[in-house]
Amino acid sequence: MKIDYAKELNEEQYRCVIAGDGPIYVLAGAGSGKTRVLTYRTAWLIENGIPPNRIMLLTFTNRAAREMLTRVETLTGLNLRNLWGGTFHHIGNLVLRRMGKSIGLSPDYMIIDESDANSLLNECKTACRIPQERKFPKAKVLKEVISSSISSLQDIPTTLSARFPYLLEFTPDIERIEKEYRKRKRKQNLMDFDDLLYYWQQVLCDGNPIYNFNHILVDEYQDTNLLQAEITDRMAEQVRNIMVVGDDAQSIYSFRGADYKNIRDFPLRYPDTKIYKLETNYRSTPQILHFANQIIERSDARFKKRLIPVRSNGGTPTVVAVRDPYEQARFVVYKVQELAGQGVPYKDIGILYRAHYQSAELEIQLYKSNIPYIIRSGARFFERAHIKDILSYLRVIVNPRDSVSFKRLLKLEEGIGDITAEKIYDRISSVRSPVHKFLSTEPEVAEKAVPGIKNAQKILSSIIKLSPSEAIKFIFESGYKEYLRLTYPDVDERKEDISVLIEIAREYRSLTRFLSEITLSEPATGEDTYFIQRGNDSVVLSTIHRAKGIEWDTVFLIYACDGGLPISRSYESIEQYEEERRLFYVAVTRAKRELYITYPMRSSRAKAYLSASPFLKELDEDAYKMMWL
DNA sequence: AGTCCTACTGTTTTT
DNA sequence: CAGTAGGACT
Numbered sequence: 335m336k337i338d339y340a341k342e343l344n345e346e347q348y349r350c351v352i353a354g355d356g357p358i359y360v361l362a363g364a365g366s367g368k369t370r371v372l373t374y375r376t377a378w379l380i381e382n383g384i385p386p387n388r389i390m391l392l393t394f395t396n397r398a399a400r401e402m403l404t405r406v407e408t409l410t411g412l413n414l415r416n417l418w419g420g421t422f423h424h425i426g427n428l429v430l431r432r433m434g435k436s437i438g439l440s441p442d443y444m445i446i447d448e449s450d451a452n453s454l455l456n457e458c459k460t461a462c463r464i465p466q467e468r469k470f471p472k473a474k475v476l477k478e479v480i481s482s483s484i485s486s487l488q489d490i491p492t493t494l495s496a497r498f499p500y501l502l503e504f505t506p507d508i509e510r511i512e513k514e515y516r517k518r519k520r521k522q523n524l525m526d527f528d529d530l531l532y533y534w535q536q537v538l539c540d541g542n543p544i545y546n547f548n549h550i551l552v553d554e555y556q557d558t559n560l561l562q563a564e565i566t567d568r569m570a571e572q573v574r575n576i577m578v579v580g581d582d583a584q585s586i587y588s589f590r591g592a593d594y595k596n597i598r599d600f601p602l603r604y605p606d607t608k609i610y611k612l613e614t615n616y617r618s619t620p621q622i623l624h625f626a627n628q629i630i631e632r633s634d635a636r637f638k639k640r641l642i643p644v645r646s647n648g649g650t651p652t653v654v655a656v657r658d659p660y661e662q663a664r665f666v667v668y669k670v671q672e673l674a675g676q677g678v679p680y681k682d683i684g685i686l687y688r689a690h691y692q693s694a695e696l697e698i699q700l701y702k703s704n705i706p707y708i709i710r711s712g713a714r715f716f717e718r719a720h721i722k723d724i725l726s727y728l729r730v731i732v733n734p735r736d737s738v739s740f741k742r743l744l745k746l747e748e749g750i751g752d753i754t755a756e757k758i759y760d761r762i763s764s765v766r767s768p769v770h771k772f773l774s775t776e777p778e779v780a781e782k783a784v785p786g787i788k789n790a791q792k793i794l795s796s797i798i799k800l801s802p803s804e805a806i807k808f809i810f811e812s813g814y815k816e817y818l819r820l821t822y823p824d825v826d827e828r829k830e831d832i833s834v835l836i837e838i839a840r841e842y843r844s845l846t847r848f849l850s851e852i853t854l855s856e857p858a859t860g861e862d863t864y865f866i867q868r869g870n871d872s873v874v875l876s877t878i879h880r881a882k883g884i885e886w887d888t889v890f891l892i893y894a895c896d897g898g899l900p901i902s903r904s905y906e907s908i909e910q911y912e913e914e915r916r917l918f919y920v921a922v923t924r925a926k927r928e929l930y931i932t933y934p935m936r937s938s939r940a941k942a943y944l945s946a947s948p949f950l951k952e953l954d955e956d957a958y959k960m961m962w963l
Numbered sequence: 964a965g966t967c968c969t970a971c972t973g974t975t976t977t978t
Numbered sequence: 979c980a981g982t983a984g985g986a987c988t
Contacts, residue, residue: 589975917976969985972980
């Protein structure tokens with residue numbers, strides 16, 4: 335099947351798609367069809383004889399990659415399983431499993447998520463014996479310091495003083511802890527998210543010929559960090575066919591090391607780059623676009639774009655001042671019902687907010703009104719406590735040196751707390767396979783810890799030979815069911831989660847694959863568990879960050895008050911405050927036809943008065959109409 | 964010395 | 979809601 339590119343794309347999109355070789359730089363405004371450009375470009379490359387396994391498509395989320403690849407498959411009519419498409423972390427993992435050996439990594443490393451990385455850091459903190467009387471910043475801050483030091487490829491003290499001046503007095507300690515952290519990760523064969531990028535870059539520095547890709551395409555380039563830019567630059571070093579697509583006005587991930595300099599300086603790094611702009615907005619009505627443009631005009635966005643609407647006129651965006659968060663929830667639900675009455679499907683309605691906790695009142699209200707909704711924020715399925723408990727057994731089987739998981743599973747037993755768990759691990763940590771030693775010895779512990787130890791030993795030795803799903807079933811039946819009942823009030827939901835976990839595990843034969851895939855991706859199956867759903871037609875609740883790249887017919891942005899968006903913390907620096915502005919911009923540009931922005935005049939807990947977001951106050955009066963409730 | 968219960972607090976954003 | 983500090987209990 336031949337694709338008629340000129341017909342299916344507009345002129346500016348078409349030019350990007352058929353642009354020849356060499357570096358290509360696409361500045362794509364919100365709603366201008368950058369996903370379309372990337373998918374058609376990929377299809378075009380394949381049609382022009384580039385082998386799919388020589389194309390790498392780097393996206394920001396797994397969802398985006400999945401969607402694009404499916405689309406390309408439909409366009410070309412080919413099965414593209416061998417095309418390298420996914421997130422940086424996902425592809426980094428694939429690369430390291432195969433090539434990690436060249437830089438001395440063992441190929442069976444385990445990936446740990448943020449919270450396990452934090453636990454490990456805490457271990458290091460204790461191990462380094464930082465004097466108690468020193469008030470030491472939390473592990474979370476530490477983790478941030480460490481990842482920023484890796485991301486910026488600079489030495490720690492410099493980064494520290496630049497980003498966290500108040501931590502300077504701790505620098506020697508932090509260096510010690512960081513050393514210990516790296517040492518432990520190596521010893522326990524663990525990798526955190528940053529490592530996947532860091533070692534990928536190391537592999538590339540090693541100059542491996544397998545990574546000469548013919549074409550590299552990068553989505554959301556404004557949200558890449560220095561390490562990611564380094565990786566793509568390295569990969570494109572020889573063929574120089576690199577296409578980056580992004581929008582500096584939508585850069586909202588600097589907290590994770592994203593650096594707008596990547597997108598700003600791309601033309602400097604590649605002087606022969608072809609620059610294209612996508613300035614036609616297909617998504618929103620002129621009114622919504624006018625509103626969005628006014629927000630971003632006052633920012634320090636580096637590239638001036640003027641988005642031209644093509645849609646016909648719609649309603650003016652509405653700003654609604656409500657008494658308090660309850661009133662806010664009631665207003666949104668009332669409007670949702672009204673829209674539903676007019677025949678708008680629930681799935682065309684998105685409700686956005688800055689932080690997870692801001693969804694609470696709304697959830698209650700939606701639930702009460704029996705409106706189906708999906709919630710795309712909050713603890714992810716695999717990060718929920720009971721899921722992690724179960725998985726800790728599996729992790730230990732695959733990686734007997736994993737101290738965090740090992741201690742976690744011990745502490746589930748009655749009579750074993752932090753200290754006993756620590757002691758047990760301490761005594762066996764020196765051998766190559768601590769867990770096997772644990773299974774074969776009788777640990778000397780207090781009387782009341784003995785039954786717990788016995789039970790842990792029984793479970794571990796039994797599941798060794800089981801498949802992932804059988805193992806989970808076994809763990810659940812051997813005491814965990816009981817533990818759940820005694821620990822949590824919402825047992826049934828958690829049990830339900832575990833049966834979902836069993837279902838997901840059924841798809842896998844290999845434990846290693848199962849575990850690494852679920853730490854890297856939010857699973858398609860797991861999503862369904864923690865929301866009320868009716869068919870596929872549900873209102874979507876999401877943080878603004880997670881709403882990136884998605885659109886809805888009607889969007890509600892809630893908590894648009896001073897302290898809500900911008901969130902209070904952002905007043906710490908001008909950079910953070912400006913990022914809040916871009917966040918606001920991202921939120922409103924999700925809307926196609928209708929936009930409601932609400933803010934409570936009082937908070938729910940304290941009786942403090944709240945005022946409208948400063949970003950709203952800056953706007954011309956004709957940009958929106960005001961409602962008071 | 965260690966476990967476990969209760970009360971309290973304060974919430975950014977994510978691969 | 980989850981992480982933790984303090985205190986009672988073994």
